[in-house]
Amino acid sequence: MQKLAIQGGIPLRGEVRISGAKNAALPIMCASLLTRDTLQLSNVPDLHDAATMRKLLVQMGVTATAEHGTMTLCGAQVDKLEAPYDMVKTMRAAILVLGPLVARFGEARVSLPGGCAIGSRPVDLHIKGLQAMGATISIEHGYIHARAKRLKGARIFFDIVSVTGTENLMMAAALADGVTVLENAAREPEVVALADCLRAMGAQISGDGTDTVTITGVEKLHGAAHRIMPDRIESGTFLVAAAATGGSITLTDTRADILETVLEKLTEAGARIRTGGDRIHLEMSGRPRSVNLRTAPYPAFPTDMQAQFMALNAVADGSAMVVETIFENRFMHVQELRRLGAQIAVEGNTCVVRGVDHLEGATVMATDLRASACLVIAGLVARGETVIDRIYHLDRGYEHIEAKLSQLGANIRRIK
Ligand code: EPZ
Numbered sequence: 001m002q003k004l005a006i007q008g009g010i011p012l013r014g015e016v017r018i019s020g021a022k023n024a025a026l027p028i029m030c031a032s033l034l035t036r037d038t039l040q041l042s043n044v045p046d047l048h049d050a051a052t053m054r055k056l057l058v059q060m061g062v063t064a065t066a067e068h069g070t071m072t073l074c075g076a077q078v079d080k081l082e083a084p085y086d087m088v089k090t091m092r093a094a095i096l097v098l099g100p101l102v103a104r105f106g107e108a109r110v111s112l113p114g115g116c117a118i119g120s121r122p123v124d125l126h127i128k129g130l131q132a133m134g135a136t137i138s139i140e141h142g143y144i145h146a147r148a149k150r151l152k153g154a155r156i157f158f159d160i161v162s163v164t165g166t167e168n169l170m171m172a173a174a175l176a177d178g179v180t181v182l183e184n185a186a187r188e189p190e191v192v193a194l195a196d197c198l199r200a201m202g203a204q205i206s207g208d209g210t211d212t213v214t215i216t217g218v219e220k221l222h223g224a225a226h227r228i229m230p231d232r233i234e235s236g237t238f239l240v241a242a243a244a245t246g247g248s249i250t251l252t253d254t255r256a257d258i259l260e261t262v263l264e265k266l267t268e269a270g271a272r273i274r275t276g277g278d279r280i281h282l283e284m285s286g287r288p289r290s291v292n293l294r295t296a297p298y299p300a301f302p303t304d305m306q307a308q309f310m311a312l313n314a315v316a317d318g319s320a321m322v323v324e325t326i327f328e329n330r331f332m333h334v335q336e337l338r339r340l341g342a343q344i345a346v347e348g349n350t351c352v353v354r355g356v357d358h359l360e361g362a363t364v365m366a367t368d369l370r371a372s373a374c375l376v377i378a379g380l381v382a383r384g385e386t387v388i389d390r391i392y393h394l395d396r397g398y399e400h401i402e403a404k405l406s407q408l409g410a411n412i413r414r415i416k
Contacts, residue, residue, distance in 0.1 A: 004388045004402060006379035007411035008361055011247035014408045018235050018254040019045040019399040020069070020228030024193040026093040027167040028226060029053050031197055032062055032073035033100035034171060037223030039201070041071040044228055048396045049091055056087045056094055074223075078105070085111035085142060091396075095123050096164055098146065099172035102135055108146045112139065118330045118368050129156045129169040133176055153178025153217055161186050161297040166213065167194050173215035174203040182213040188298040189258040193229045200224035230254045230278075233304045233370075234398060236262040239282050240308040241377045241405070243271045244315060248283045249408055256280050261301045265291050269312060290318030290355055295326050307333045307374035314342035315381050316355040324349045333371035336364040340382050361386040369397040376401065380410055387415070 020043040029050070032039040044050060044066065054064045054071070061078040064071060081101050088094040088111040101108035113123060127137050127144060133156075135148040153176050158165060166186040171194075173180035185191070187209055195208035201224045204216040235254045242249040243266055256263065256275035263273055263280070269288040274281045290313050295303040303326040313320040314337055324330045331351060334344050340359040345352045361384035366372030372394040379386030388394075391414075394401060402412045 001389060002391055003415040004391050005413050005415055006386045008380055008382040008386060010409055010411055011245045012242045012249050012408040012410060013247050015250045015252060016238055016404050016408055017252050018230045021190060021231035022047055022049055022397050024190040025050055025228045026053050027096050027194045028197045029057060029073060030096040030100050031171060032075045033078060033097060034104055034175060035201060035221040035223060036076040038072060038074045039223055040225040042069060042227045044069055044071045045399045047399055052091045056083060081105050081108050083110040089114050092121060093164060095126060096168055098126060099168035102130060102146045102148050103151055103172045103175040106148055110144045112142050112144060118327045125158055125162045125165040126168045130172060132156050133172060151176035153180040155181045158184040163188050166191050170213060170215055173217060174198050174221060176217035178217055180215045185211055185213045186297060187211060197224060197226040200226055232258045235259060236305045237308050237373045239266055240312050241380055242282050243269055243284045243288055244312045244377050244381045246284050251280045253278050254280055262305055288312055288316040290316040290320035292321045294323040303327060304370050306330060307370040308377055310353060311374045311377035313353040313355060315359060319352060319354045322351040322353060332367035333374040336375055337378055339364055340378050358383055360384060363387045366390045366393040369393050
């Protein structure tokens with residue numbers, strides 16, 4: 001089990017390049033199943049989840065080569081229409097092969113994702129949507145078995161806004177017979193990125209980025225080249241780390257227009273932010289002020305930034321209310337922060353964080369991807385050494401994080 005050891009108290013300073021977005025790359029990799037042609041991707045992040053997704057696609061018969069941020073995928077020889085439990089259990093996003101497989105091959109067997117640390121996370125909306133498009137679906141021995149001669153366009157209403165639900169059905173609808181309308185669809189920038197890639201492949205999609213997406217199915221899709229958008233959550237994570245440590249950093253290869261609520265909250269906490277082109281600059285002097293947060297679907301404050309801001313609030317001046325409305329168990333980082341001296345009370349999906357003037361380093365354990373980012377930020381501000389265990393969670397979603405943080409002056413090292 002690998003660990004990270006961090007000596008806290010050093011303000012982050014310097015410049016860091018933001019990698020391609022994990023949550024854009026994963027669905028776009030699955031789009032390779034929709035065509036016999038080649039999908040040429042660039043700015044693909046070097047992440048554990050991207051490697052897992054590539055392994056899954058290769059074992060289905062996709063040829064997929066990756067080097068230095070490019071990935072070339074070709075679905076011409078797909079011959080296994082299954083996503084096995086041992087792959088799905090480590091990465092919930094594997095569910096994203098379901099829509100493309102049924103759309104192009106008329107059949108799929110995809111393991112139900114187990115629960116995960118941040119909640120039960122069912123896939124009932126993915127299944128309901130495919131059934132509305134004419135798929136026959138049965139659940140056998142923990143697998144979703146879906147069949148359809150040819151999917152038909154349908155009007156589908158999402159009871160709950162679902163990012164991968166919207167993405168799965170958008171891909172399924174791209175090859176369906178007729179028009180599909182997704183109502184109460186997710187508006188995340190990663191949904192728009194997938195739509196951009198599908199349009200480049202010949203799909204007819206409009207309304208992506210709003211709560212109503214319309215897809216007119218076509219007979220076939222062709223290959224395309226697509227550059228993965230910057231990771232807004234990685235960007236937010238580095239900005240919060242700089243704010244918490246009272247530093248001054250510049251992000252490059254990023255986008256400010258998809259981080260508005262995060263930048264607003266950082267400004268409210270006392271950070272001075274300048275944006276321009278593909279750069280965001282943040283300066284913070286003195287102690288941050290506490291900021292109240294309420295997570296909600298895009299464009300509201302992102303649930304994937306909640307844990308990182310909890311670390312900021314833990315050492316801020318004042319008290320903050322943090323409300324998590326997306327997942328029922330996304331406070332796993334609270335008990336670990338308490339080990340570092342944080343004062344946090346939890347009541348259901350609400351936390352009250354009373355800022356303390358400093359945290360004390362200790363050994364803590366990562367429980368999920370964004371909780372581990374929270375603990376890294378806490379370790380960067382705590383006095384003395386913090387050791388974070390189970391950092392495989394971190395490697396799923398942050399490319400070379402200790403190299404990037406060291407480049408910004410942090411004292412951080414990986415312990416085998
Ligand atoms: C995506 O997960 C992201 N993952 C998550 O990022 C992110 O936290 C989440 O969206 C919310 O923004 C990827 O894009 C790969 P949902 P997803 O379907 O699509 C419920 C990270 O840290 N729901 O939008 O799985 C669900 O339980 C990860 O990078 C149903 O009830 O999330 C949750 O409460 C973590 N039935 C809510 O909807 C369904 O069929 C939102 O889930 C689907 C979802």
